[in-house]
Amino acid sequence: MTLVTVENLNVAFGPRHVVRDVGFTIAPGEVLALVGESGSGKSLTALSLLQLLPPGAACTGQAVLDGQQVIGAPPRALRRLRGGVAGMVFQEPTNSLNPLARIGAQVAEAITLHRRLPAAGLRARVVELLDEVGFPDARDRLDAFPHQLSGGQRQRVMIAIALANDPKLLIADEPTTALDVTIQAQILKLLAARKAARGLAMLLISHDLSIVRRYADRVCVMKDGAIVEAGRVAAVFATPAHPYTRMLLDAEPRGRPAPLPSDAPEVMRGEDVRVHFAINHGILRRTVGVVRAVDGVNVTVRAGETVGLVGESGSGKSTIGFALLRLREAQGRIAFLGQDLAGLPPRVLRRLRAGMQIVFQDPFGSLSPRLSVGEIVAEGLSVHARDLSAAQREHRVAEALDTVGLPGDCAVRYPHEFSGGQRQRIAIARAMVLKPRFVVLDEPTSALDMSVQAQIVALLRELQQRHALGYLFISHDLKVVRAMAHRVMVLRGGKVVEEGPAEALFAHPREDYTRALMAAAFALEADETGVVAT
């Protein structure tokens, strides 16, 4: 008997059809993966199984969960299914947990919604669940608030909540996308272990093909709301029938950076860069300690060179980027094109900023929604090239948009009319219009779909070759770093653990930490030695 049967499922927002004629089945104990890029309708398909669609969505078709037709089912029946038959794990554990409630209470609530337990029994059950998902010291930490936990621990709590009522199906909507690579591997391993132990069926939603390849039994590839290909994972991945599947499989960032001429001049040098924050306490704000976000890091970037900066979140990699650009106070000697930036008056520093630029991670946050694309790109010119005429400025903007592969007519349009990849191109154009020598790329690809990532990597490489740019490439994604970087620095707790030429470092990592990072990134292996965080 199948646990889930979906036939002719359609979801529409008014005239816009976002899910079309989707059908699949899940047998007990089976893992079905829905794969597709953002906007392909995979999350809405999963949400319609529990009728948790956002308001305004019209859902038609057949969706049978555990023998109960869910579309048009009465609220009481749906409440039994939600949590009772199917548990759900969302992408972002920070947003899915109530920040004001203690984690013990949140797990307990999930239980009491479905059955009554005496207080002592309830507590024991909560501890048991948290122990089951590998939450450390569960018994003593029931009173912790979500903000006191790490991302991985929060996701463990979410999984405990999803498992609280022994569901038959677990719906995991991008369960690891918001987590560090190392933690990603741990969570996936945990999900696989729980699934095996409980005989759970799982609907796994992901854009990451390597996760799907490793953990799913069958896969449905979705594009524009429809399933374009379905079948056993091994078969689909070995012989993809649909061109879109082939495109997804080929989308991983590939290639290597162009070799660097040996006499390339140095553009940015940081010596013994330190960023410390004081921890203040009490009414008088006494300094009781210091957070060493960056602790004595040496960086050199030469023209045409990409230095990859990798590490888990909190390792201080973004802080180094900000410190080098003097967007954040830092100690140590920082020199741009041989000129020491320390103690420069703001006016002089502002003039130098034309030569050093930054591209941020989130292309949705880094563009002002109220300015047109032309105005956004021209902003730097209005500071650094004041004497340009309006026509000259327009020309420079069009030129910059052209370099990043955007049509010139988009200058009058607004950022929200563009997709994530196009927005990131706009952000790159904003940096490039000033003809910089050094660019900090702060996770420029991690908010983007896989196929778009590859395009942006190719664009960045091309721009580097054409203008001999020095890049400081900050990323937690080792695959992208491998495709971009000449040299790699591995960062942990604000210190450089290991550094060296990219090829050598990827081939023969010396440190345990580097090895653990790579195992997690390339093989989805969780490290047991304890060198990485939980």
Next chain:
Amino acid sequence: MTLSPLTRRRLAVFRAHRRGFWSLWIFLALFGASLFAEFIANDRPLLISFDGHWYMPVLQDISEDRFGPDFLPTEADYSAPDVQAAIRAHGWMIWPAIPYHYDTIVLNLNVPAPAPPSWQNLLGTDDQARDVLSRVIYGFRLSVLFGFTLTIIASAIGIAAGAIQGYRGGLTDLLFQRFIEIWSGMPQLYLLIILGSVIAPGFWILLGFLLLFSWMSLTGVVRAEFLRGRNLEYVRAAKALGVSDIAVMWRHILPNAMVATLTFLPFTLSGSVTILASLDFLGFGLPPGSPSLGELVSQGKNNLQAPWLGITAFVVLGGVLTLLIFIGEAVRDAFDPRRMP
């Protein structure tokens, strides 16, 4: 005139908001008309032809002895029957639609004041025998002008204060916040009563006094927007481009704060109209005799046997506030970047 696409889109959204769009036109028509209140409701004729000479008493003062040897050389009283008769004997005159100024006392009433609506006084008279329609026209003008002035100046101060607090943060923010907390604890009404007993507050004194306290209403919202805004990635990106602090505040954060401000603006504006009306109602507002909607409300309360006073005050005040809110809603939607025309 060329408009930027953004402005054009905002206009289109505003126009698509039928209710707000019509409210704006109605309000503008009423306000525009009330600016020429002297030509609509006045106790002086618009035009006099006398002995072959032309006079415009609305614009000029004419001595009464011009119209006959029996009159005194003082300002002419055109409502006096013998003056009217003297002018008619040697020419003619055109009166405004409502032949009463806001402070004209209607002398030829058949009933004791307050007189009910009649063809002579369309909305009746108040308890001092003054024409209500005329007072409403002048009162509307005064209220709206007062409200606009107060709102604009208070918003400007409030936005500047909030912007500095939010953008600087830290100690500046802390001190400013404590100051606002103390300052907003001042008993406004008592201070006004004390002020009223020392000097007779006129338009500007009242405005300045209310300004001392009303700028704070926007500060919190703007401060919050700037606190959030200074950490936005596009603000950091602008700093990385070398844009100066003031330009960052003006170009990148202020437009965000403006949406929150504009959401508040109709409420601030209608609040300013209301505060003047309520002060007038209590008798601490504009000097006695000024045309004021608040004073009309108070007359309505004191003369329950004359319901036209209360009803007029209610309809006029309610109408003005409703129009302002509708316009404000449309403006707010027009500034919302996610809303398509």
